Amino acid sequence: MDRLILQKAASYCAYQERTQDEVKQRLKKWDVWGDEADEIIAELISMNYLSEERFAKTYAGGKFRMKNWGRMKIKQELHRRGLSDYSIAKGMGEIGDEVYLTGLKELLQKKKDLLSRTETDVFKLKQKLARFALGKGYESELVWKTIGEMEDFNN
Known part of the structure; x- marks a missing residue:
């Protein structure tokens, strides 16, 4: 196994969480594939540079908090x-039910405040x-349950 490639791959993984597929693609760009690529990936896992569980947790939590993505989109x-x-x-476990519902409510309220300036038809x-x-x-x-519970629609 090429130590220089392993070092490059370790740096690549240390920069941000990666999946095994992403590392495999990067190794291909460096002309490394087959058993050698598998060896490097196994070594990265054993050195704790690569963890799909950790990636899933980081990804799910980040997309929910930063981009307000819902569970279905994150899972997909x-x-x-x-x-x-x-x-x-494991990744989906990072998003608690209460926080999730609160996030949806805030997202809908912000969008409603924005849209209600131009849209007067409540149904639309x-x-x-x-x-x-x-x-x-x-x-x-x-979504429909939360919209139904929103104030201003129930008058």
Whole structure:
């Protein structure tokens, strides 16, 4: 195994959390594949530079806090990145139910304040809010329940 490549790969992983797929792609760019690539990935895991569980936790928590993504979008993205169901479940555990619901309420309220300047039809406003939250990856049932509980719609 090439120590220089291992060192480069370790730096690549130390900079930010990575998935095994991302590291494999990077190794291919460096003309490393097959058994050698697998060896390097195994070494990175044993040295704790690479952890899919840690990646899932960081990714899920970050996307929820920074981009206000819902659980469905986060799960879909983690699946797309080739993570195991176990790692995805661990990542999703980073988002508590209360914080999640509060985040959705705040997201909908901000959007409602923005949209209600131009949209006067309550039915259309609710539709736009729902479409927005669904696009962010929130669950349909939860979105509609939260919109139904919002003030100003219940007068």
